[in-house]
Amino acid sequence: MKEALYFEVNYGTRRKRKTQVKAVIALLGDIRNAESKALLNTPENFQNSESYEAGEFAVDALDEAIAILADAY
Numbered sequence: 001m002k003e004a005l006y007f008e009v010n011y012g013t014r015r016k017r018k019t020q021v022k023a024v025i026a027l028l029g030d031i032r033n034a035e036s037k038a039l040l041n042t043p044e045n046f047q048n049s050e051s052y053e054a055g056e057f058a059v060d061a062l063d064e065a066i067a068i069l070a071d072a073y
Helices: 014-040 050-072
Strands: none
Touching: 014 050
């Protein structure tokens, strides 16, 4: 069985690590934007639901994660 891809990548230099963190930030940004778009498309009568609140929490958590990773590198 093949091991996960991330175990095969060499993170031996700071430049390589920084590049990978930037890629992760970009992916998280895409996920955050998709979640935000979903919230904007939520009908008004569902905006007080638990699902909507979970979406708001996800957007806030993703924003925080992106900021922390950006500060790390």
